[in-house]
Amino acid sequence: MNGTVETKDFQPIERLAIIGIGLIGASIALGARKRGLARHIAIADRSPTNLARAEELGLGDSYHAGADAAVKDADLVICCVPVGASGDVAREIARGLMPGAIVSDVGSVKGSVVAQMAPHLPKSVHFIPGHPVAGTEFSGPDAGLPDLFVKRWCILTPPDDVDESAKERLIGFWTALGAMVECMSAEHHDLVLAITSHVPHLIAYNIVGTADDLEAVTESEVMKFSAGGFRDFTRIAASDPTMWRDVFLNNREAVIEVLGRFTEDLIALQRAIRWGEGDKLFDLFTRTRAIRRGIIDLGQETEAPDFGRGGER
Numbered sequence: 001m002n003g004t005v006e007t008k009d010f011q012p013i014e015r016l017a018i019i020g021i022g023l024i025g026a027s028i029a030l031g032a033r034k035r036g037l038a039r040h041i042a043i044a045d046r047s048p049t050n051l052a053r054a055e056e057l058g059l060g061d062s063y064h065a066g067a068d069a070a071v072k073d074a075d076l077v078i079c080c081v082p083v084g085a086s087g088d089v090a091r092e093i094a095r096g097l098m099p100g101a102i103v104s105d106v107g108s109v110k111g112s113v114v115a116q117m118a119p120h121l122p123k124s125v126h127f128i129p130g131h132p133v134a135g136t137e138f139s140g141p142d143a144g145l146p147d148l149f150v151k152r153w154c155i156l157t158p159p160d161d162v163d164e165s166a167k168e169r170l171i172g173f174w175t176a177l178g179a180m181v182e183c184m185s186a187e188h189h190d191l192v193l194a195i196t197s198h199v200p201h202l203i204a205y206n207i208v209g210t211a212d213d214l215e216a217v218t219e220s221e222v223m224k225f226s227a228g229g230f231r232d233f234t235r236i237a238a239s240d241p242t243m244w245r246d247v248f249l250n251n252r253e254a255v256i257e258v259l260g261r262f263t264e265d266l267i268a269l270q271r272a273i274r275w276g277e278g279d280k281l282f283d284l285f286t287r288t289r290a291i292r293r294g295i296i297d298l299g300q301e302t303e304a305p306d307f308g309r310g311g312e313r
């Protein structure tokens with residue numbers, strides 16, 4: 001366990017309930033413990049194996065097979081399950097929630113999570129969905145990292161009539177975990193993430209599948225001659241199948257919109273290669289190089305730790 005880090009100006013949460021103790025739930029638990037952000041961390045998971053492992057790792061203070069027991073008296077509840085399970089969790093916790101509690105989540109899709117959860121939650125709680133844009137290709141409680149969110153964005157999608165003090169409290173929590181917070185609508189989030197995360201993951205799954213299906217190239221050749229680009233795709237394509245199945249099924253519209261644009265642009269590139277239009281290729285590659293350099297100038301590539309590789313085990 002890492003030592004406690006002083007976090008100024010954040011009044012600790014009395015009882016933090018984490019529902020789903022996988023990569024993200026465990027990283028929140030470890031990060032909150034390290035920084036003294038919660039007096040009691042209650043953990044629930046429907047997998048007895050993951051719950052037992054969380055207890056072995058000492059991720060929390062109490063462990064519950066049922067989410068309803070974990071949320072009792074909790075002032076902050078964070079749902080950290082695959083997005084397709086959000087509705088089930090909301091239904092399960094609804095009756096146990098304390099009036100005035102903040103209920104949030106970490107799902108990679110927001111519109112569908114709101115549609116699944118909001119109808120079940122009592123009006124007496126503050127529902128403020130969230131998404132830390134940080135992760136790795138690993139899953140389960142062993143994958144948790146206390147500094148996963150440091151210098152990473154966390155997007156919140158508060159409703160228009162959000163209680164401002166509840167919103168500030170949640171922003172304070174994520175900031176104390178080391179994240180930078182930005183608010184936007186759920187719909188906008190889903191479009192932005194479709195292009196920056198969801199479609200890139202789909203491309204990785206597809207190219208690794210295509211390589212695996214190529215009869216003329218053996219699997220050992222793929223492994224042996226993987227140059228940098230392909231290796232990066234294989235890391236992404238090792239991401240959790242349940243989580244990513246749920247992402248695509250729950251962000252259908254935005255993913256299909258972005259895929260349509262992507263396919264058109266790919267066909268244009270195919271044409272340029274077929275007809276030897278080197279200028280077109282050169283112009284695009286020049287434009288994309290500038291985008292990468294812009295990301296580095298923003299400090300998002302050099303300063304943030306590379307958990308993708310560092311966390312490999």
Ligand SMILES: NC(=O)C1=CN([C@@H]2O[C@H](COP(=O)(O)OP(=O)(O)OC[C@H]3O[C@@H](n4cnc5c(N)ncnc54)[C@H](O)[C@@H]3O)[C@@H](O)[C@H]2O)C=CC1
Binds near residue numbers: 019047136
């Ligand atoms: N993996 C990543 O890099 C990132 C994931 N996310 C989002 O975080 C959420 C969790 O992802 P991970 O932590 O990676 O997944 P994970 O697979 O590591 O953990 C999910 C946990 O939820 C539990 N669970 C599933 N259904 C449940 C239910 N109905 N009740 C209680 N527990 C249940 C599972 O047993 C498992 O322990 C997902 O919604 C994902 O979209 C967000 C940012 C990054």
Ligand SMILES: O=C(O)C(=O)Cc1ccc(O)cc1
Binds near residue numbers: 108308
């Ligand atoms: O491992 C990677 O490269 C990721 O992209 C991690 C990730 C996965 C899902 C998210 O919603 C946010 C971050």
